[in-house]
Amino acid sequence: MAESTEPLSPRARLAVTAGRAAAAVSRAAGRGSGSVIGGRVALKLDPELLRRLAGHLDVVLVSATNGKTTTTRLIAEALRAGGEVVSNALGANMPAGITSALSGGSSARYGVIEVDEKYLAAVARDVSPKAIALLNLSRDQLDRAAETRMLAERWREGLQGSKATVIANADDPLVVWAASSSTSVVWVAAGQEWKDDAWSCPACGGVLQRPDDTWACSECGFSRPEPTWVLAGDSVLDPYGSAWPIRLQLPGRANKANATTAAAVAATFGISPQVALERMQSVAAVAGRYDVVTYQGRDLRLLLAKNPAGWLETFSLIDPPPTPVILSVNARSADGTDTSWLWDVDYARLAGHPICVVGDRRLDLAVRLEVAGLEFHVCDSLAEAVRLCPPGRIETIANYTAFQDLRRTVGN
Structure with a gap:
């Protein structure tokens, strides 16, 4: 076990307290968990x-x-x-x-x-x-x-x-x-x-x-x-x-x-x-990943895929056709704003799946799916996509901020 250290100095305790306060304000304002802003405030007071x-x-x-x-x-x-x-x-x-x-x-x-x-x-x-x-x-x-x-x-x-x-x-x-x-x-x-x-x-x-x-x-x-x-x-x-x-x-x-x-x-x-x-064995989901949620009377499994390697692994997880699939891609700061990586993903693996596309960059993804020779629907919202999906559990695959958007939408 690591050696114990001296109790935190007054400056360090103040930094921790200020960080927690900043995090609490962030959560109360609906800006997320507050962990990042809390840490920034704390480190500013005690580097x-x-x-x-x-x-x-x-x-x-x-x-x-x-x-x-x-x-x-x-x-x-x-x-x-x-x-x-x-x-x-x-x-x-x-x-x-x-x-x-x-x-x-x-x-x-x-x-x-x-x-x-x-x-x-x-x-x-x-x-x-x-x-x-x-x-x-x-x-x-x-x-x-x-x-x-x-x-x-x-x-x-x-x-x-x-x-x-x-x-x-x-x-x-x-x-x-x-x-x-x-x-x-x-x-x-x-x-x-x-x-x-x-x-x-x-x-x-x-x-x-x-x-x-x-x-x-x-x-x-x-x-x-x-x-x-x-x-x-x-x-x-x-x-x-x-x-x-x-x-x-x-x-x-x-x-x-x-x-x-x-x-x-x-x-x-x-x-x-x-x-x-x-x-x-006790781990059933990780930060919402792999969760199965009910939305508009349908079961949606939430899967995260942030880059070509992640999409490749995720395709190996989904149920076989004709299981419907909803794909969502954003290109915000946390995702990286360059969507050229879409061309490195082998979307042809989704052949046979009914596909709906949502997210900020749904048109970028639609072009990629068109080139892959797949049939799909471009939708303005998750609700519209779910309505268009045929019966059965829906596999929902999204990159980072798109995944967070989906979780908020379904209340997860």
Whole structure:
């Protein structure tokens, strides 16, 4: 367990109190949870507050382009077997949101923190994590995010000299290259369905060869490391070769991969795979994702897909045709305003599904579906889309702010 720290200074206590007050005002005004504004106010009053709040915690940082919110939740559930956990469960994953989350964890033993990819190195410097989980890197928010190779380089530089145990996906070459600068790495065979951001070697720029389930650079020899934790069908194989069943309520292979990483993280804190995986069974939804809600007399399953890799995983989750599908895309600041990523998504996989399109950028999406040769309806609202859908449960897939809009509309 992390060493206890001195009680918070008067300045730090004032910062926490002011942050909570700002968050409460934000919630009362209907502006969201208030975690970001609360954290900003607190950090303005005490720029060292994040470091102070994390001083007594054994911290896990979780970063990736896809899957970090779910994996953070699964790790938190597993670590509760060993003590109280504080976590930014709603996904506010930049320093302000993390500060808000940790301000409520004075009695916690563990801090399980989701971190935006761009802020991983900075947050790690502040909170001195015991473990860092790295899941994947792929293109996202194209108008402002760094190219994936540059993000991997930031991670690689930030992890040099870190005392943390890094739990990293051996199947993603970018993650492997980033994690290889660390002194202590646990490799996990978690898989990588989306490969379009990792065809060239991050070490030398050569072409990666991908025979079967492995990969290697033919020019410099950079290659997939041997994993010690493996997702094998519906089980996790631990470093001793023992198989532990995965029985999640969350759907899909991607969540089994998330559970495998979470089990490897829990093991670094002395929690057995059996206990960790059993505790993960209680997670039925994550911040509204995978929830089935009733709206206008119909059952809608809410699915989040923020970028090409996320859409690819989500298509593997939906019920087969003729299940109706509603797609919603926005391009607000939190989404990234460049919608060219739509052309990287294989929407032809939706052939046979009745499709309705909503959201701020429904016409952009409609053009993409037209080129894919799909039939669809463009609708001005979710209510109109639901009325046009044939009978049966409706799969509703949306990117970030569109997903939040849908949740507000259905009262979730």
